[in-house]
Amino acid sequence: xxxxxxxxxxxxxxxxxxxxxxxxxxxxxxxxxxxxxxxxxxxxxxxxxxxxxxxxxxxxxxxxxxxxxxxxxxxxxxxxxxxxxxxxxxxxxxxxxxxxxxxxxxxxxxxxxxxxxxxxxxxxxxxxxxxxxxxxxxxxxxxxxxxxxxxxxxxxxxxxxxxxxxxxxxxxxxxxxxxxxxxxxxxxxxxxxxxxxxxxxxxxxxxxxxxxxxxxxxxxxxxxxxxxxxxxxxxxxxxxxxxxxxxxxxxxxxxx
Amino acid sequence: xxxxxxxxxxxxxxxxxxxxxxxxxxxxxxxxxxxxxxxxxxxxxxxxxxxxxxxxxxxxxxxxxxxxxxxxxxxxxxxxxxxxxxxxxxxxxxxxxxxxxxxxxxxxxxxxxxxxxxxxxxxxx
Numbered sequence: 415x416x417x418x419x420x421x422x423x424x425x426x427x428x429x430x431x432x433x434x435x436x437x438x439x440x441x442x443x444x445x446x447x448x449x450x451x452x453x454x455x456x457x458x459x460x461x462x463x464x465x466x467x468x469x470x471x472x473x474x475x476x477x478x479x480x481x482x483x484x485x486x487x488x489x490x491x492x493x494x495x496x497x498x499x500x501x502x503x504x505x506x507x508x509x510x511x512x513x514x515x516x517x518x519x520x521x522x523x524x525x526x527x528x529x530x531x532x533x534x535x536x537x538x539x540x541x542x543x544x545x546x547x548x549x550x551x552x553x554x555x556x557x558x559x560x561x562x563x564x565x566x567x568x569x570x571x572x573x574x575x576x577x578x579x580x581x582x583x584x585x586x587x588x589x590x591x592x593x594x595x596x597x598x599x600x601x602x603x604x605x606x607x608x609x610x611x612x613x614x615x616x617x618x619x620x621x622x623x624x625x626x627x628x629x630x631x632x633x634x635x636x637x638x639x640x641x642x643x644x645x646x647x648x649x650x651x652x653x654x655x656x657x658x659x660x661x662x663x664x665x666x667x668x669x670x
Numbered sequence: 671x672x673x674x675x676x677x678x679x680x681x682x683x684x685x686x687x688x689x690x691x692x693x694x695x696x697x698x699x700x701x702x703x704x705x706x707x708x709x710x711x712x713x714x715x716x717x718x719x720x721x722x723x724x725x726x727x728x729x730x731x732x733x734x735x736x737x738x739x740x741x742x743x744x745x746x747x748x749x750x751x752x753x754x755x756x757x758x759x760x761x762x763x764x765x766x767x768x769x770x771x772x773x774x775x776x777x778x779x780x781x782x783x784x785x786x787x788x789x790x791x792x793x794x795x
Binding site for chain 2: 450548558561597602
C-alpha cells in the first residue's frame, strides 16, 4: 500500500507525542535516584579549611594528631625513609615557609615544629596534572583521591609544591601497626594523601587530627560561614599560608 | 590437491585438538558453586536475583557515589537504609569471603582486585 500524505502525518504526530513521553518517564523515575542520599548527620561545607595556631606550643614530642590520623587511615610507617608515606607531619619553620625566616625570627617560632598536611588548594596543581582524574576537587573544596583510578604515575607528586603526596613504593599492609578495619588500606603503586577526613565529615565528625589535639592547636571549619571557628580566628589574628606566591591558594592557614 | 591425505588428516587432528574441551566435558554438567549465606540477615539490599546478576554494577555505582559525590546512604528494596560500603556493609553480613565471593568468582574465573585495598573479613578472625 502506498503511504498517503494523511497517514504519514498521523504517524509523524504520534512519534512526536511519543518523544514527549521520555522526559515524563525520566521525571517519574527521579524517585529512583532518591535511593541514594547523603547522611543527614553529615557536615556540609562550601569551602573547608584548617587553621593552625603557631603561637600555641605543641608539647615536646607530642604526636597525637599524627598518630590519630595515621592510625585511622591505615597509613603505614615504612622502615626506609625513602618509602615514607605521610598524611600529616611536622616541618621546621624555615622548611614550611621558605623565604619567610630570618636571623631575628621569634625564637618560639623558630623552635616549634609546624604541622603540615595537604593544603587542599583552591587551584590545585595535582588535579590539573592527573591524567586519570583520580585526583579531583570536590564542591566543598576538598581535594580528594579516587584510589581506584590512580595509576601511580606520580605527576601529582611532581605538581604538588608542598610534598603532601606519597607513593606506595611497596605493599603498605605489612607496615601498618594496627589496622583500622573500617577504612581501606592502599596498595602498591598508588599515591595517597590527607583527605581532610572526608569520611568522618560524612558522618558528622570533625577531622581526626583536630579532635585528637588536646592543646587545640588545630581548628577546622567552613570559610564561607562567617560565624565558623576558622573565620573567627582569621578575623582576630594574622594568618600566613605556605608558598602563597605560587598561586595555588592553600586552605591551611597558620596564625602567627 | 597435493598431499590431500596429509592435509585432511592434519585438519581433522587440528579441529579435534581445538574442540577438545567441548567433547572432553560433554555430558558432564559442571557443579555450580555452593554459597554460604549469612545466618543473621535474610535479605540483601536488593532482591537476590538482582544481586546475582548485577552486584558488580551496584558496587561500582556505590563507589562512584561515595568517592565522587559524598553520598553514603542507600535505601534498599525493603526500605531499609544502608551505608554504601563494601568493607563494612557487604562484608558485615557476608563474613566468609572464601565461601561466598571467592567460590563464585573462582567458578567463573574472574579475579576482581577489591581486596588489595579493602580489608577482607578473614583477617578479622
